[in-house]
Amino acid sequence: MQSTTLLIIGGGPGGYIAAIRAGQLGIPTVLVESDNVGGTCLNIGCIPSKALIHAADEFHKVVGYGGSSSLGIQVSTPAIDIGKTVAWKDGVVKRLTGGVAALLKKNGVHVIKGWARIIDGKTIAIDQGGKAGEPLQISCEHLLLATGSAATELPDMPFGGKVISSTQALSPTTVPERIAVVGAGYIGLELGIAYRKLGAQVSIIEAQDRILPAYDADLTKPVLASLKKLGVTLHLSCAVKGMNAAGTALRVLDQRDSELLFETDQVLVAVGRRPRTAGFGLESLMLDMDSRSLRIDDQCRTSMHNVWAIGDLVGEPMLAHRAMAQGEMVAEIIAGKSRRFTPASIPAVCFTDPEIAVAGLSPDEATQQGLDCIHAMFPFSANGRAMTLESTEGFVRVVARRDNHLVVGWQAVGPGVSELSTAFSQSLEMGARLEDVAGTIHAHPSLGEAVQEAALRALGHALHI
Helix, strand or coil, rough: CCCEEEEEEEECCCHHHHHHHHHCCCCCCEEEEEECHHHHHHHHHHHHHHHHHHHHHHHHHHHHCCCCCCCCCCCCCCCHHHHHHHHHHHHHHHHHHHHHHHHHCCCCCEHHHHHHEEECCCEEEECCCCCCCCEEEEEEEEEEEECCCCCCCCCCCCCCCCCEEHHCCCCCCCCCEEEEEEECCCCHHHHHHHHCCCCEEEECCCCCCCCCCCCCCHHHHHHHHHHHCCEEEEECCCCCEEECCCCCCEEEECCCEEEEEEECEEEECCCEEECCCCCCCCHHHHHCCCCEEEECCCCCCCCCCEEEEHHHCCCCCCCHHHHHHHHHHHHHCCCCCCCCCCCCCCCCECCCCCEEEECCCHHHHHHHHCCCCEEEEEEEEHHHHHHCCCCCEEEEEEEEEECCCEEEEEEEECCCHHHHHHHHHHHHHHCCECCCCHHCCCCCCCCHHHHHHHHHCCCCCCCCC
16 A cells, blocks of 8 residues: 555646645645546636637627728638637647646656545545556545536436537537527526627526626626627526427426427536535545535634545635635645635636626625625726727726725626736735725726726726716
8 A cells, every 4th residue: 555645636726736735845745636637627617618718709709890890800701610719729728737737747746547435534545447456545644635516417407418518518519500508607608608609599598587696786787788789598587497308499487487498409507516525435534514515614624634625625616716725725734834714805707798807895795794885886988998999898896994995895897807806806815995006006008997996986086087
């Protein structure tokens, strides 16, 4: 039996970051991953979806130029070779996963490709597939669980055939003429918009009465307007009942309990993700659970000594950057450093058209927490850079305490606002006040000027509105 100080199950963003940091700190580390390192995020999630979204945006621009463009640009009838698009996307993924593998090797991490099964909190058996003999057993002082999550299936619609998850949606062989998307959360909308821009007729079905229910209505209004402009059909307060007997149409009950049939070539089910808790012997540890996820403390310790858990396995928010931060912290605690996972905020970004970025508290959330806050919004319609990008929809909003002007939240919707999330999080982590943001010189022309102007407006003296 081999032994190591730290054994990590799962090579996604949380697992591989924990392994790299542990290697840097001189901790003997073994990382077990059944597929390529990088996990869902790099291989079949964040990175490939953003690549496909970018390709769809570029194609959509060219299609628009084929008609009329206020910029005076004209092109002949455009076409897209989806096979080349997917190959380019796969190339991006390969470069990133290859880079992660190289960093793991450089930092002395022993990566084993195989399926881990927990024997107890100190011993793991690894099935290496085609290799003959008994599974490899490794004992460890510390066990870190970073198994991630999987797409949620609908009871009456298991994945297969016409019914696909986001994984299949990211590697199309052709663009379907019609696709129905079940779920109007960020995954459903991101991919639904991308497929519409690639030329498919898109219908989105959502059980709740509005899109992106995790975000406040002011942020979703520009996205809703964009969906209408793109010609995406939206069906809210509707329940999906499965495919018809012929398998050619999606059965949907509207809010009056009337059944509708959506003739479609594919159905993308995007109703969320669930922590991956089965298939690796987790139940043998009898750890404390919260619903479907593992319960941890503010150091990512589970209820068993020296068994740690991070990322999607420990529930919401299921975000790669949260898992990365947790993985780095666990490695440092094992190395003897004093750390707690108490971030001022965990930013979230929705790569719709337009994008949404949030960090900290919204005005309603601040009120619910009993805080007396002021908030102010600066529209991109008054921002010069947004005008030059032909993207003036949306705004930046700041939320701050009334008594001392401490900033407690940021929200934005508009072109490229994902890149503003860094400034949002940094200001919250550093305890910035409105005066700090308002007094910082921002480059002109830039979308970031809207951040300064929102702070100025909250103080009562915006300069460009």
